[in-house]
Amino acid sequence: MAIDEVKIGGLGASRRRVEDNRFIRGKGNYVDDVVLPGMLHMEILRSPLAHARIKSIDTSAAYAIPGVRMVMTGEMMAARNLAWMPTLSYDTQAVLATDKVRFQGQEVCAVIADDPYIARDGVEAIVVDYEPLAPIVNPEQALAPDAPLIRDDKVNQTNNVVFDWEVGDREGTDRVFAEADMVSELELHYPRSHPSPIEACGSIADYDRATSKLTVYMTSQAPHIVRAAVSMVAEIPEHMIRIISPDLGGGFGNKVPVYPGYVISILASILLERPVKWIEDKTGNLISTGFGRDVYLKGKLALRKDGKILGVRMDTVSDHGAFFADAQPSKFKIGLIHSAFACYDIPTAYLTNRGVYTNKSPGGVAYRCSFRVTEAMFFQERMVQAAADDLGMDQAEFRRINLVKDDDFPKRTPFGFLTDSGQYEKCLQVGLDAIGYDDFQNQKAEAAKRGRLLGLGISTMTEPLGAGNSREYDILGIKMFDSAELRVHMTGKAILRTGAKSQGQGHETTWAQIVAHELGIPAEDIVVEEGDTDTAPFGMGTYASRSTPVAGAAVSMVSRKIRAKARKIAAHLLEVSDEDIEWELGRFYVRGAPDRGVSIQECAMAAYSNVPDGMEPGLENNAYYDPPNLTWPFACYIATVEIDPLTGVWDVIRVVAVDDCGVRINPMIVEGQIMGGLTEAYAMANMQFITFDEDGNCVGSNYMDYLLPTAWETPGFELHEVVTPCPHHPIGAKGIGECATVGGPAAFVNAVMDALKDIGVRNIDMPLLPDRVYEAIQTGSDVSGHPPVKNR
């Protein structure tokens, strides 16, 4: 009798998570939980100023504190050629400042002491004499003709421009706009935000002189990339470096880059020959590590009267802070922002991007998104709604006219990606039916009688998840594929290792489900390990929703290699030829004689005890998977809101999410990812942003100022699904972890704008704080840019 796949925890089972067994007992193993014998503690002194020349550093008072072992300065790093390090975007970043500080929070010194409290005392005892320089806090200032040069460390850098980049057909787009019936224009700012996992960054570097081996426990979403980077920067042979990324308290893109704190702790351990632990505090995390977004848009849509979009023009400026430290594929300067409008049938498009340096923290990491697609989809969906309103057309109908049709695939997107499948209109319709679209105008009229403004916002989008393929996608030249290694033991139990790194996504649970699906081994018989570069196969790590599309595919492929070998063993055990063997889940049998069979477990035992002549014993293998294309999930998010015009406060009434992420490995986990993503979308629309005052002070440097939604504000979510299997993924799955963060914000903002369109308001830039909404209602005009922060 065939095995019931759901019963063994295979594909489609909402299997309860195995990692939870330790987390609910408080037995997780996060970096700060690791204690090594003789371990010292490191704290970092950060710059209080956004832009200043360092005149002198006096560390004598710190050294005078009992228990302080060493104070590291930029000069000490420079003596070892480590004052600067390469970023993941071919720029350089100061490890410890030598010449000047370029953003508030930049690393200036580090104190290593016997105890973290003593290290903190040491930090406070250091005296740094700064000569303040004029700070630059936005692109406008950065691009002014007389702007001070931020990166005077770089030869040939004469202004504050990082790069200029363009994609698409400029002339063709100009032509289309000249001939259009109507042009809809919109200027937007996607404010700076921070991924802010609850656990900040940290590392424990342990250099063992006896073995010349460096072991580093580290909060890293991509430990193998870190191993390569450390090897290159610190000139330690790669095989002498072991990066261990234990349990991570969230990542969201923040834990992809290599940060100065990691590098300093490594050098400190080498110099002191003791393990050195660095645990970043929350302020350090918020003001110095990889932020997300901070992109300005001037967008235009060329429209035909009947609602057809003929062309797109997007001119964008991105603020990268003091160092260009985006974590992204090297061919694309502003990530995959050119995935904008991928779900719409638009023949012509052109996009420009100018990146600028400012005196703000470096980064531009993919905050819960596949390299800037969050900005792309937000701009797209805001432009789509504005265009529908400008045409006086129903927003759902306008989308329906322009969405790519089911039988148009494969379809080249406006900027040149290739989408391969989808049921876009169906998703939209499921969403409209769920929210009760046809009845909404009645509700709106009812609410108006109570003095409330109701709005409904839609966001429809497809996004490119799962980089590679390796032809187009690499980081620092390292191709973006991924890996899995599977060892089946003689009793039919197994261990699986991958090059991905879970930060809460539940890989220990879902990877085992893929193996169960491919081999029929119960998921509970498979243990999953990740994050240790000495044992895991090389992989590019977990971000950009690439785990299931790439590493998950590798898990399938390695399982199939195992099955192919087991088939030969089965033929041997059943004394028939290979061609006469049939497979059903968990079992081989003789064609035409289904009773004559052997289980996968029996094959495993035979692999160690009774292999056919000439066959290698054992049952293990690995697979490196280079995807032929990205995966293209589609989503339709619809939010309804009610605004109190007397206060500007808006409440979410309902949120409907329709996600097509292909085949769902573990529906429970998928839904968890979607709800988490919607919450971050709501946060960005409503409250979550990082801004700076005119002196370059970061406003949002702690959780009192950087607002994250709690259980109280967060709305409830209604989830729906449509399944279009990915045509090229081995099990038809697509990425899902970030869809809602990417597509969600526009649904909330569009809802508020829908409520305000009748009073002449076309845009309020995020976050839609009550005072900004109130201002828009009072003045009947748009509210743009960062919320102003006045100096006292």
Add this chain to the structure above:
Amino acid sequence: MTSLFEELQPTIADEIQTTRVDIRINGESKAAQIEPRLLLAHLIRNGFRLTGTHTGCDTTNCGACTVLLDGAPVKSCTVFAVQADGHEVTTVEGLATASELHPIQEGFKDEHGLQCGFCTPGMMLSAKALLDENPNPTEDEVRWALSGNLCRCTGYQNIVKAVLWAAAKMRGEA
């Protein structure tokens, strides 16, 4: 007796002024010789080696360090260890017995109320404080009781379900 200074050079340990605290933690009596400025979170984590209590934000906002002090939830990053002297502390490690999970723990697993797990211990202790006072809370009451604990992964919906699941089980209804 737990000394927090075992890895310091003895001469340094002599120079630091310390005081003794006696704390009942998860039903066990413990004594520690500590600096007065030591935070309760750090005594629990580094002194007693109970690392289920996490520190997330340093400003009493995130609640990852929530423990029960005489049954009431407190953020242990904002309590000096000396303030807990003579008191009873419950951490996540005190929720389960050797053989049996607390219903709140079961609820979090069954309803997928956690992802990265970092906020989970604090979240569960806030939930326990709520259910000890109010065995039959509404969804709004759960959301309000947990509003001092931040989660970046789940969006809270499943956390709320987990607490309601546990409440039902503790009332004998599940």
